[in-house]
Amino acid sequence: MSLMRQFRRYPAVKLQEHRRFVVAGRHVGWVVPEFAAALARFPHVFHVDEHSVTLQPRLVDFDSRSEAVAEVLAQLRREGAVPGWRNELYAIAQGFHEPPLLQMERAATVLFGTLSYGVNLNGYVGREWAMKLWIARRSATKPVDPNLLDLVVGGGQPVGISPWENLMKECREEAGIPETIARRARPAGLITLLVRIEGHMRVGLQFNYDLELPADFTPDNVDGEVSEFMLLPVGDLIDLLKSPKSAADEFSYDVALVQLDFLIRHGFVGPEDPDYLDLIANLRRPIPWEKVAPQGTS
């Protein structure tokens, strides 16, 4: 099967079935329909119409917006409408380097369909076709994708910490990579995500890093999120991505795309693959924000 399979594991996202989340005149999310209906119950915070969920313009700054949204989310959480609460705040803006318009609980960002960020590490040993990649199996207790295959290190990008600092922290916590080794990691670009999985809208931008690990290094999970680590030859990785032998051989959606990007950047997949240009296009689709017409002044 073709590597394009990875982009077809979930049905294509129908953005027109979602409502634009608009803050301060900027489109910053695609709200899932059921959640928009729940937000309509809080008209002092959200104005909901058939196309948009607009944060009330009387909320003029970062603090007032964050506070008002937090109150609504606390209420909805009590009702069970915000599953998987993380106690982790994500910054909301149109792009990574723009001043955040508000911050909100991570578990809600997949309901608002806002842009979230992650850092990922491709950890490998050996060169050329003798290369092997360290991969992890997610523990059975993870809320998202339990038991699926994962990168040796990867994590969401919270507020208040740079991608590099976050990577160093995750290297320590997830794989026990000492900082002396982790510091050799190199940024290698980004990919974008747009997928809806079980009612969760994932609009993502993933910062990817490569790290050649010493041959005698073995990762060691510290935070309990990984059940095992293994070394996978690069040829086997390509086979798994094309067609897994069983459901247990499947990678998380975003992880598979990070690895596809790695395989392309390192020349393991080249122009002789008939889907080469499609693979490249799909790895970096534009962030789907639209221009918002200014509100009438009447």
Added chain:
Amino acid sequence: MSLLDRIEACHRHDLARFRPFLVAGERLGYVRHDLAEQFGRFPSVFTAHSDALSVKEHLAQFDSRTAAIDSVARELLDRGIVTGWRNELFPVAVRYGAPPLFDLERALVPVLGVKAYGVHVNGYVRDGEKIRLWVGRRSDDRPIEPGKLDHLVAGGLPSHISPFDNLMKEAAEEASVPKELARRARPAGAISYRMELGGHLRDDTLFAYDLELPAEFVPQNRDGEIASFALMPLDEVERILATTERFKFNVGLVVIDFMIRMGHLTPERDDYCDLALALAKGSN
């Protein structure tokens, strides 16, 4: 001026100035309105409607289509409407790798605005943590972008040759890279762009390759297309790209992509996401 300007310059175009060029019902290019009328003067081969230029349906085979379009192209050359004949055939297909619908003289590729493909090689030398890039200066007598800075090896992709075989050929001709060295080149991605250049629409995809070279290797040009080579630290390449137009217009795309993949540019830069997404714009 900035790195982002270099990328955005390669995406600048206004399709209102062009009309679709159709073959067998498929859009294969975009042709400027006044030129579409010139092609329309050959009604046995082309039909010029106000909203499209199409090749006559009776030209249903590769051979007949190629010959008929070539005869019109030569006529337009005689009339001075087409210039810069290259005697090199490029394949024209619905998508990369699909069987070509016809072969087209290279000079006509931008005139009809059909997709073309190229191979660009980032030839680099590692020096501890630092990376230096081999940069060529194009000869002053080149028809396109004379005197501009270029890759160690770069070239358009003609008919009947794979990107890698073309790379091997160009590496020998342009930079005297020995076969056993050139063979180490690895594909690293592809960058597409669509821009107006000289009144035509260029719709190109560049296959990027990386080639790590030993410090003692020195390139030498054989075909007269490159006047000199220099090994430049990436910092200097970045500065030249960001502040001048000394690089050939499309080389910056492949070099900025290289700087991102090699970790020379990092996510801590304010424009990191903009650069990466701008490079991907032409692919989408």
